[in-house]
Amino acid sequence: MATRPASSAAADKRRLILDAAIRVFAARGFNNCRVSDIADEAGVAYGLVYHYFKSKDRLLDEAxxxxxxxxxxxxxxxxxxxxxxxxxxxxxxxxxxxxxxxxxxxxxxxxxxxxxxxxxxxxxxxxxxxxxxxxxxxxxxxxxxxxxxxxxxxxxxxxxxxxxxxxxxxxxxxxxxxxxxxxxxxxxxxxxxxxxxxxxxxxx
Amino acid sequence: MATRPASSAAADKRRLILDAAIRVFAARGFNNCRVSDIADEAGVAYGLVYHYFKSKDRLLDEAxxxxxxxxxxxxxxxxxxxxxxxxxxxxxxxxxxxxxxxxxxxxxxxxxxxxxxxxxxxxxxxxxxxxxxxxxxxxxxxxxxxxxxxxxxxxxxxxxxxxxxxxxxxxxxxxxxxxxxxxxxxxxxxxxxxxxxxxxxxxx
Amino acid sequence: MATRPASSAAADKRRLILDAAIRVFAARGFNNCRVSDIADEAGVAYGLVYHYFKSKDRLLDEAxxxxxxxxxxxxxxxxxxxxxxxxxxxxxxxxxxxxxxxxxxxxxxxxxxxxxxxxxxxxxxxxxxxxxxxxxxxxxxxxxxxxxxxxxxxxxxxxxxxxxxxxxxxxxxxxxxxxxxxxxxxxxxxxxxxxxxxxxxxxx
Amino acid sequence: MATRPASSAAADKRRLILDAAIRVFAARGFNNCRVSDIADEAGVAYGLVYHYFKSKDRLLDEAxxxxxxxxxxxxxxxxxxxxxxxxxxxxxxxxxxxxxxxxxxxxxxxxxxxxxxxxxxxxxxxxxxxxxxxxxxxxxxxxxxxxxxxxxxxxxxxxxxxxxxxxxxxxxxxxxxxxxxxxxxxxxxxxxxxxxxxxxxxxx
DNA sequence: AATGAATGAGAATTCATTCAT
DNA sequence: TATGAATGAATTCTCATTCAT
Structure with a gap:
C-alpha cells in the first residue's frame, strides 16, 4: 500500500464530493439544488454522496x-x-x-x-x-x-x-x-x- | 369607517394574508413553511391565498x-x-x-x-x-x-x-x-x- | 312587460353564456378551460354561470x-x-x-x-x-x-x-x-x- | 434469457409502467386518471413513474x-x-x-x-x-x-x-x-x- | 466502495362549486 | 338576477433518502 493507503483514496473521494457540493451550493443555493446535482458535479454516482455524508445538511455543515x-x-x-x-x-x-x-x-x-x-x-x-x-x-x-x-x-x-x-x-x-x-x-x-x-x- | 366601500373588505383580507405570511416567513423561514401555514395563520381557506396572490413568491416580493x-x-x-x-x-x-x-x-x-x-x-x-x-x-x-x-x-x-x-x-x-x-x-x-x-x- | 317579458332577458343571458361556453370549449377544449374563461368570454360575473347552469358538465351537455x-x-x-x-x-x-x-x-x-x-x-x-x-x-x-x-x-x-x-x-x-x-x-x-x-x- | 444484461431489468420496469399507463388511459381516459393509478396498476412506487418518464404527458406521447x-x-x-x-x-x-x-x-x-x-x-x-x-x-x-x-x-x-x-x-x-x-x-x-x-x- | 433504481412523503397550485351580499 | 369572494379537495411533480446488487 506504499505511501497512499486505501483509506486515502476514499478520503480523496470524500473531498471531491464536498468540494463539488460547495460549488453547487454557491451556484444554485442550498435550497435550489438537488443532491444529484452534487453527484453530477463531482462525477460520482448518486448513492456515493450518501456513502460519505449522512445527509444533504451534513455537506453544508462540514463545509x-x-x-x-x-x-x-x-x-x-x-x-x-x-x-x-x-x-x-x-x-x-x-x-x-x-x-x-x-x-x-x-x-x-x-x-x-x-x-x-x-x-x-x-x-x-x-x-x-x-x-x-x-x-x-x-x-x-x-x-x-x-x-x-x-x-x-x-x-x-x-x-x-x-x-x-x-x-x-x-x-x-x-x-x-x-x-x-x-x-x-x-x-x-x-x-x-x-x-x-x-x-x-x-x-x- | 361605516362608509368603507365594499372593496375595502377585500383589501383587508388581502392585508390579513400578507401580514400572516410575514409572520410565518419570519418564524419559519420562506423555505420551511407551507402555504397552508400562511392560510392557517391568517385564518382563511387555503385557496384564498391564491385568490389574492399569484404565488408564494409573490407574497415575499410584496412584503x-x-x-x-x-x-x-x-x-x-x-x-x-x-x-x-x-x-x-x-x-x-x-x-x-x-x-x-x-x-x-x-x-x-x-x-x-x-x-x-x-x-x-x-x-x-x-x-x-x-x-x-x-x-x-x-x-x-x-x-x-x-x-x-x-x-x-x-x-x-x-x-x-x-x-x-x-x-x-x-x-x-x-x-x-x-x-x-x-x-x-x-x-x-x-x-x-x-x-x-x-x-x-x-x-x- | 310588452312583448318581451322579464324572463326573456334572462333567457338571453342564458343563451349568451351557453354560446360563450361553446366558443371557449372549441378554442381550448373542455378539459383545458376554466369556468371563469366562460364567464369572461360572456362578459358576465363568475357566479352567474352557476345561476343558469348547474355545472360545467351541463354546459357541454346542453350544447x-x-x-x-x-x-x-x-x-x-x-x-x-x-x-x-x-x-x-x-x-x-x-x-x-x-x-x-x-x-x-x-x-x-x-x-x-x-x-x-x-x-x-x-x-x-x-x-x-x-x-x-x-x-x-x-x-x-x-x-x-x-x-x-x-x-x-x-x-x-x-x-x-x-x-x-x-x-x-x-x-x-x-x-x-x-x-x-x-x-x-x-x-x-x-x-x-x-x-x-x-x-x-x-x-x- | 439468462444472459440478459442488467439494463434490461430497468427497461422491463419502464415497459411495465408504460403498459400500465396504456391500460389506465384506456379504462379511465387520460384526463380522468391520476399518476398514482398508473403506479398502482404497475405495482410500483409513485416516484418510479417519474424516474422513467418526465411527465404524465410523456407516457401518452410514447404510447x-x-x-x-x-x-x-x-x-x-x-x-x-x-x-x-x-x-x-x-x-x-x-x-x-x-x-x-x-x-x-x-x-x-x-x-x-x-x-x-x-x-x-x-x-x-x-x-x-x-x-x-x-x-x-x-x-x-x-x-x-x-x-x-x-x-x-x-x-x-x-x-x-x-x-x-x-x-x-x-x-x-x-x-x-x-x-x-x-x-x-x-x-x-x-x-x-x-x-x-x-x-x-x-x-x- | 460504488451504483442508480426504488420509495413515498411532501408542497405548490388549480379550479369547480358554494355562498353571502 | 348578479357579483365575486371564499372554500378545500384533488393532483402533478419534486427530491431527500434508502436499498439491493
Missing amino acids: FLERWGLMLEVIEGARTDEALTAREKLTKVATFIVESYGREPEVMQVVIVEVTRQANTFGRRHWATIQDAHHQIARIVSDAQARGELRSELPAEVAGMVFYGAIEQVLTAWIFGLVPSGPDDRAAAVRDLVETIFGGLDAR | FLERWGLMLEVIEGARTDEALTAREKLTKVATFIVESYGREPEVMQVVIVEVTRQANTFGRRHWATIQDAHHQIARIVSDAQARGELRSELPAEVAGMVFYGAIEQVLTAWIFGLVPSGPDDRAAAVRDLVETIFGGLDAR | FLERWGLMLEVIEGARTDEALTAREKLTKVATFIVESYGREPEVMQVVIVEVTRQANTFGRRHWATIQDAHHQIARIVSDAQARGELRSELPAEVAGMVFYGAIEQVLTAWIFGLVPSGPDDRAAAVRDLVETIFGGLDAR | FLERWGLMLEVIEGARTDEALTAREKLTKVATFIVESYGREPEVMQVVIVEVTRQANTFGRRHWATIQDAHHQIARIVSDAQARGELRSELPAEVAGMVFYGAIEQVLTAWIFGLVPSGPDDRAAAVRDLVETIFGGLDAR
Whole structure:
C-alpha cells in the first residue's frame, strides 16, 4: 500500500464530493439544488454522496465548520499576538477573510450566504460557533480599549459589529458580482475599511 | 369607517394574508413553511391565498417591496434635506431602520434575511431595488465629502458599506435573539453605531 | 312587460353564456378551460354561470343535445321522405352536417371533439342519443337495399359507418385547419364523399 | 434469457409502467386518471413513474408514437409494394389496424381516442405524424388512379378520408362496446368496409 | 466502495362549486 | 338576477433518502 493507503483514496473521494457540493451550493443555493446535482458535479454516482455524508445538511455543515474553524484560529491568533496593535489585528482578520474569498470565493459565499445568515436553519444551528468569532473580535477591541489604545466610550460589541458587518457587506457586493474583486480591489477594500473604522468619517 | 366601500373588505383580507405570511416567513423561514401555514395563520381557506396572490413568491416580493419602498423614501428624504449634516442624515436612516424593527420586527427580518441576503433567489431578483438604497447612502457620504464635511480620502462606497453593513449586523443580532432590542437598546445602538463610524475607533 | 317579458332577458343571458361556453370549449377544449374563461368570454360575473347552469358538465351537455337534436330531426326527416332516393337522403344529411359546420364551426367542433368521441366521459353518457343517429343512417341504407336500390350484400351498419366516419374525418381536417373549408370546399366535399361511397373507387 | 444484461431489468420496469399507463388511459381516459393509478396498476412506487418518464404527458406521447410508428411502417410497406393492387394495399392497412385492436385493444383505443382526436392537446402536438399516415393512404389511391386502376374523377384525399374515417368509426363502435369485435367480426369488418368503398353502394 | 433504481412523503397550485351580499 | 369572494379537495411533480446488487 506504499505511501497512499486505501483509506486515502476514499478520503480523496470524500473531498471531491464536498468540494463539488460547495460549488453547487454557491451556484444554485442550498435550497435550489438537488443532491444529484452534487453527484453530477463531482462525477460520482448518486448513492456515493450518501456513502460519505449522512445527509444533504451534513455537506453544508462540514463545509461551514471547516472554513469557520480556520477563521477562528486566525482570529484567535491575531487576538493573542501581543506584538500587534488592534488595528494590525483587525487588518489581519479582514485580510484573511478577504483573501479566503479571493482564493475560494465559493466557500466564503456558502459560509456567509447559506449558513451564517440563515436565521431559521443553519445559522441558528451553528450560532454558538458563529458567535465565537464575533466575541473574539469584540475582545480585540475591548482589550485595546483597556490599554488606552482605542476610545473607551464606544461599546466593544458595537465596534465589533461595525467591523464584521462591514466585511460581510463588502463580500456581499462581490458575491452579487456588482463590484470587481481582483487582488488590488481586495487589498484596497481591507485598507479602506480599516481606515474608515479606525479613523472615522469625520474630517479633523 | 361605516362608509368603507365594499372593496375595502377585500383589501383587508388581502392585508390579513400578507401580514400572516410575514409572520410565518419570519418564524419559519420562506423555505420551511407551507402555504397552508400562511392560510392557517391568517385564518382563511387555503385557496384564498391564491385568490389574492399569484404565488408564494409573490407574497415575499410584496412584503419586501412595500417596506423597502418606505425605506427608500426615508433615505432619499434624508439625503436631499439640505438642513442636515451627513451625520444627521445617516442617523435618520439608521433610526428609521432600527425603529422599523422595533415596531414590526418580523417585516424587517423577512426583508433582510429572506430577501436582501439571498444571493440566488430573491436577493438577485430585487437587486436593482436593493442597490438603490446603497447608492443613496454612498451619495450622502460623497456629497458631504465634496463639501469638506467628511474626510475625502475614503471611498464613499466603502463608507456606505460600513454603515449599512453595521446596521444589518446589529439587526442580525436582534433577530437571532442574542442581544436585547428594547427601545433604549435601539436608541443606544443608533448612537453608538453612528459615533463609531463618524468618530472612528482610534483614541485621539 | 310588452312583448318581451322579464324572463326573456334572462333567457338571453342564458343563451349568451351557453354560446360563450361553446366558443371557449372549441378554442381550448373542455378539459383545458376554466369556468371563469366562460364567464369572461360572456362578459358576465363568475357566479352567474352557476345561476343558469348547474355545472360545467351541463354546459357541454346542453350544447351537444341542442345541436344533435337538430341533426336527428334532419336525419329522420330525410329518412322518411319517400320522394327521395337513398343517395339524395344521405346527401341531405351530409349537407346539413357540413353546412352546420360552415355556419357555426365551434358548435360542430364541440359536438364531435368534446362529446361524441369521448369514450370515457361525455361520449358514453350520451351514447344512446349518438347511436340514434347512426341507426337512422343505417336504416336509410337498409331500406334502400330492401327496395333494390342499393346492393344488398353489404351490411347496412357498415355502410352507415363508412358514411358517418367519412363525414367526421372531413370535419376533423377542417377543425385542425389543414384543409380549406369555404362554401365551395364544403359543397365539393359533400359531392365527392357521396359519389365515392355510392359509386365506389373501382374503375368500371 | 439468462444472459440478459442488467439494463434490461430497468427497461422491463419502464415497459411495465408504460403498459400500465396504456391500460389506465384506456379504462379511465387520460384526463380522468391520476399518476398514482398508473403506479398502482404497475405495482410500483409513485416516484418510479417519474424516474422513467418526465411527465404524465410523456407516457401518452410514447404510447402513441410507438404504435403509430408501426402503423406508418405498415402503410408505407403496403404503398410501395408494387405487386399489390390498391384494394390489396388498403386491405393490408385496414387489417393491420383492426388486428392491432384485436391483439391490444387498449393501445389502439388510447391512440385514437386520447391522441388523434384531441384537437386541442395531443392531436395537435402530433399532427404532423398523424398526417403522415393520411397522406400515404391518399397516395395509395392517387397512384392507382394514375395507373387507371381506380376512378380518376374522385379526389384521392377524399377517398383517403373515407377509408380512414370508416376504419376509425368501426373501431369506435368496438371501443364503446356496442358491437362484437371477435376474430370473425374483425375479418368481416375489413372485408365489408373494403368492398363498400371499392365497389360502392349503388346497385349495378 | 460504488451504483442508480426504488420509495413515498411532501408542497405548490388549480379550479369547480358554494355562498353571502 | 348578479357579483365575486371564499372554500378545500384533488393532483402533478419534486427530491431527500434508502436499498439491493
